[in-house]
Amino acid sequence: MSLDPAVTTQIDKGGIARLDLVRFDIPGLPPKGYHMGGRDFTFNGLVYKPNRFLSMGSMTSAVGTAVTTRTITFSNIPVNDPDDAMAIIEQYNYQNSPVIIAHLCGVPNTNEVLGILASSVYEIDQVRYNKGAISGSERTLTMEIDLQPPGRSARGSTGVKRSMAEQKFDNDANDTGLEYVATNASIPEEWGQRSG
Structure with a gap:
């Protein structure tokens, strides 16, 4: 500014x-x-x-x-x-x-x-x-x-669950980085490159 x-x-x-x-x-x-x-x-x-x-x-x-x-x-x-x-x-x-x-x-x-x-x-x-x-x-x-x-950082500390719309607002419009946040504690998710 x-x-x-x-x-x-x-x-x-x-x-x-x-x-x-x-x-x-x-x-x-x-x-x-x-x-x-x-x-x-x-x-x-x-x-x-x-x-x-x-x-x-x-x-x-x-x-x-x-x-x-x-x-x-x-x-x-x-x-x-x-x-x-x-x-x-x-x-x-x-x-x-x-x-x-x-x-x-x-x-x-x-x-x-x-x-x-x-x-x-x-x-x-x-x-x-x-x-x-x-x-x-x-x-x-x-x-x-x-x-x-x-x-997101402040909301994460207050326990408010983020929606995908909020995630995309803070980052790139195509960002899906938090797509599995609600499930990753109970459902194994594979991240990064796959081997073989």
Whole structure:
């Protein structure tokens, strides 16, 4: 992906403002967005809510079959806003829901957004809650959402069976590499070249 020329020009000037956005597309809910700013922010027609989104977390990766994961953090759970997706996420089938994390480039000390620096697509793996201290008569929670990249590697770790259509989407349209995955534990399959 190439950067917008306005973004490249601003980077060459030596100073940018970065705005981090996170968008959730949870089945049964309209798209919801959050950012770390102090007021509502509209981007591409979606209103991103402020202050709840605390941390982008860091990516953790490993060699072998492990997938790269990322953990993002939200605060102040629960809240009274019935439209807040983070407060009601447990009411929905959120696992494997798409999450888009975008980093916008802007001009420092202004509200001018020049374009997108980078964006990444993930799927929700799990949601965890950490208890906070009691304030008055109420205890709040910090919520951590573990994300994984979409596709076969993440789905393999969640136990979701892949269809041939999904396999072909991730690879070549003629790929049949996983054709026998559902049966190879119980039915011997011959792979590779045949001898004699």
